[in-house]
Amino acid sequence: MCGIVGYIGNRNVAEILIEGLEKLEYRGYDSAGIAVLGNDEVKVKKYKGRLSVLRENIQNEDINGTIGIGHTRWATHGEPSDVNSHPHTNSTGSIAVVHNGIIENYMKIKQQLQEKGYKFVSETDTEVISHLIDYHFEGDLVEAVKKAVADLEGAYALGVINKDNPDRLVAVRKDSPLIVGVGEGENFIASDIPAILKHTRKVYILEDGEMAILEKDKIELMKTDGTPIKKDVYVVNWDVEAAEKGGYDHFMLKEIYEQPKAIRDTLSPRVNNENEIRLDDISITKEELDRINRVYIIACGTAYHAGLLGKILIEKYVNVPVIADVASEFRYGNTFIDENTLMIVVSQSGETADTLAALRLAKEKGARVIAVTNVVGSTISREADDVFYTWAGPEIAVASTKAYTTQLVSLALIAMQMATIKGTITEEDYSGILNGLNKLSKQVKSLLEKEDLVKEAAKEIYNAEHIFYIGRGIDYDVAREGALKLKEISYIHCEAMPAGELKHGTIALIEEGTPVIAVATQEHLYEKMVSNIKEVKARGAYVIALAKEGNEDIEETADSVIYIPEVIDELTSVLNVIPLQLLAYYVAVMRGCDVDKPRNLAKSVTVE
Secondary structure: OOEEEEEEOOOOHHHHHHHHHHOOHHHOOOEEEEEEEEOOEEEEEEEEOOHHHHHHHHOOOOOOOOEEEEEEEOOOOOOOOOOOOOOEEOOOOOEEEEEEOOEOOHHHHHHHHHHOOOOOOOOOOHHHHHHHHHHHOOOOHHHHHHHHHHHOOEOEEEEEEEOOOOOOEEEEEEOOOOEEEEOOOOEEEEOOHHHOOOOOOEEEEOOOOEEEEEEOOEEEEEEOOOOEOOOOOEEOOOOHHHHOOOOOOOHHHHHHHOHHHHHHHHHOOOEOOOOOEOOOOOOOOHHHHHHOOEEEEEEOHHHHHHHHHHHHHHHHHOOOOEEEEEHHHHOOOOOOOOOOEEEEEEEOOOOOHHHHHHHHHHHHOOOEEEEEEOOOOOHHHHHOOEEEEOOOOOOOOOOOOHHHHHHHHHHHHHHHHHHHHHOOOOHHHHHHHHHHHHHHHHHHHHHHOOHHHHHHHHHHHOOOOEEEEEEOOHHHHHHHHHHHHHHHHHOOEEEEEEHHHHHHOHHHHOOOOOEEEEEEOOHHHHHHHHHHHHHHHOOOOEEEEEEEOOOHHHHHOOOEEEEEOOOOHHHHHHHHHHHHHHHHHHHHHHOOOOOOOOOOOOOOOOOO
């Protein structure tokens, strides 16, 4: 969740650090700070609040140096405050540390250090690291960091500088993402690529138990035990502009409008001219599929909602039972996993802590794991047996949009290929779904052209205190995603429910003027949905309905209707979610909310 940037070179570092941290604001944070080494001292400036607070407080300060580290913090240990902000230092201020992750044994280490006379000023687990490095320090920063991390339990990405080693920046990674940027006469570290993309496209992606020692003209890579390692440089092939707003008012709106391209980019490399699906390097045989007696789809939040469609498609066309579960709950129940289990984990960032833990549990028990993710080189992509990249491009807004639609498409492709290999899908069904997938990009574009209709609908509901979403079957699943989008960026209480469950309690909450968003695009359930809409209308609800073109009779019942193009029922979620995303966006804008950085939320949830 937190953001790290580090630099060593010949340029004055403060502005480089702050600009880099600005590119990581999407990760969510409540405080920010930098540490700059110059004139034989480490100067630390850190403040609660946005980066603008940090920038304002240092603009008149004399902070000069060519090596430094910066951090945006999302609180885990200790409330958001100046003193709990990063970087943290040792007592003399000669060592500064930035840290992402959680140190699980920090209290034990803290007590041991306090017994040795060390004084602590913050409530954080990170301050333990700076004092622990100090305890092991005998003049060589690299050796001190090696010894310190050997004592740590938990997750960490670290950037460390020391005034007695003014030509070095040390970075370490375990269970929290960290990259090294390769420049000319300068080098960088960061928790994500956008932070340094302005300066270099060449990066090393550190893996667990690896560290980097950066000098301005040299990068040394090794294991934390000192064993030298060699890594290939990863060259970033997307532009700086891809991480900018591109003329849109918000990243979220830009990313909503990028969905036609994102869907096309996800599909096109995987479907050839003969309409044959190729799942990148995923190789699975009929014999292997025949042995699989259970599939798990594990994810969190929006990715979990995408997984619900994967469950429906795999059960229907591959003819194997599927359990879709929330990653944060999965490990704490009875998990029936063995070598005949296939697990599909879905994560936009590829760093979601709970999803990663489920992946590791599955592998311990002998299951095969396929990862669906958007980030090349992420932890989940490296630890899974197979990986399917969504190719959605950088997603900056906290509220996920194009990641969801490309995850839906990815899971559909995986399901179709598995069904083809296993021989459990008819040629007619296969062609129908594939033809439907190939039309989605243009159909999404046509839906985006109905933006003004969605704006008008948003005007009717943006002042509501409670909003309900209803649907049946696949429509209920996408209703859950629509409700999540609205609540996370507009702060309106809303919930989704199966329309058939209304009379089992929830309809008691419907009163005059209550907004209800009704998704009615499943052909075999359409008449039942119309009846459910009439039920809430009879209690005074204001109904905004989603329906397929051709079902105009719904206008007799609903107050407002948004039509999606004709598509097979299994793919309606990709189209239905577009007006639901736009509705959430415009409601949030009308309420004056910070759309791209909703309160209390972060983009990449790297702690449990």
